[in-house]
Amino acid sequence: MRICSLLPGATEIACALGLADEIVGVSHECDFPAAARSKPVMVRSRIDPTMLGSGEIDRQVGDLLRSQQSLYALDEKRFKDSEPDIILTQGLCDVCALDYNDVVRAARSLARDPCIVSLDPHCLADILNDVLRIGEATHRLRQAESLVQELQLRIESVRDRTARSASRPRVACLEWFDPIYMAGHWVPEMVHIAGGNDILGTAGEPSAKVEWDAVIASMPEILILMPCGFDLDRAVRESSLLKNRAGWQTLPAVKDGRVFAVSGADYFSRPGPRLIDGLEILSELFHPQLSPAPISSDLAKRINL
Numbered sequence: 001m002r003i004c005s006l007l008p009g010a011t012e013i014a015c016a017l018g019l020a021d022e023i024v025g026v027s028h029e030c031d032f033p034a035a036a037r038s039k040p041v042m043v044r045s046r047i048d049p050t051m052l053g054s055g056e057i058d059r060q061v062g063d064l065l066r067s068q069q070s071l072y073a074l075d076e077k078r079f080k081d082s083e084p085d086i087i088l089t090q091g092l093c094d095v096c097a098l099d100y101n102d103v104v105r106a107a108r109s110l111a112r113d114p115c116i117v118s119l120d121p122h123c124l125a126d127i128l129n130d131v132l133r134i135g136e137a138t139h140r141l142r143q144a145e146s147l148v149q150e151l152q153l154r155i156e157s158v159r160d161r162t163a164r165s166a167s168r169p170r171v172a173c174l175e176w177f178d179p180i181y182m183a184g185h186w187v188p189e190m191v192h193i194a195g196g197n198d199i200l201g202t203a204g205e206p207s208a209k210v211e212w213d214a215v216i217a218s219m220p221e222i223l224i225l226m227p228c229g230f231d232l233d234r235a236v237r238e239s240s241l242l243k244n245r246a247g248w249q250t251l252p253a254v255k256d257g258r259v260f261a262v263s264g265a266d267y268f269s270r271p272g273p274r275l276i277d278g279l280e281i282l283s284e285l286f287h288p289q290l291s292p293a294p295i296s297s298d299l300a301k302r303i304n305l
Helices: 008-016 034-038 054-066 076-082 100-107 124-137 141-162 187-193 212-218 232-238 275-286
Strands: 003-005 023-027 041-045 072-074 086-090 115-119 170-177 180-182 222-225 259-262 300-302
Touching: 003 008, 008 023, 008 034, 008 086, 008 115, 008 124, 023 076, 041 076, 054 170, 072 100, 076 100, 086 100, 100 115, 115 124, 124 141, 141 187, 141 275, 170 187, 170 212, 187 275, 222 275, 232 259, 232 300, 259 275, 275 300
Parallel strands: 003 023, 003 086, 023 041, 086 115, 170 222, 222 259
Antiparallel strands: 041 072, 170 180, 259 300
């Protein structure tokens, strides 16, 4: 079996099902687990986020989308040479990965028709179902069912633990800081299961731009900074874009020292098994008194004034 996984979350799922050796191509963002980093890269971004600030990234993304250009470039020769039997891709977000239609067009150049599995999750149940879909397509259904059961048990463990708390803090999750976007899709659901009340996002709905005045008016008791695609250190650096805004110090979350940066790339942006790690992180931040141990500074960092 030869698998091209063009989506980081799908790569994580495939590797969790024991398919790392079957993967013959990945995207530039497929960096977990470590085995993925040695695979041939089939897709690269037309924008280098390491060299740009958030505002400039947003501007360039907007320019490309308005001109109907893809944000990503497929190495068609390398893709054709890889001769995939199965292609894992997505139809969720043009900003997140290669467009599905581009994948279909490229697949027509292959010597034989591959099986294309397109993922389009909007909630945790969709993601668990995608695990089963990938398991079925790759003849790893038994392993997929076992993984889904394990993830469901962890979800229910968090739900049961946080249900013991009498409080449900007001939470704002920000996915981008210039301009400001609130996190959507599965994140509001994660907040709810973790024992919080997401005051900006709506479960199952896409991330959306929000005015800073609306963030101020929502009076969050906890503020989670999870810039899409960025790791923890970059999230901490990006927080300066918010700390310099008018009204920052009036936020209850800021006054109480409950502003936290997390790795969006690892635990919140990518629809894969590590979202459940993200769920556990949120539950420990919202209800530390119910947590068996203090949260590691490698997973979340408190943002100080």
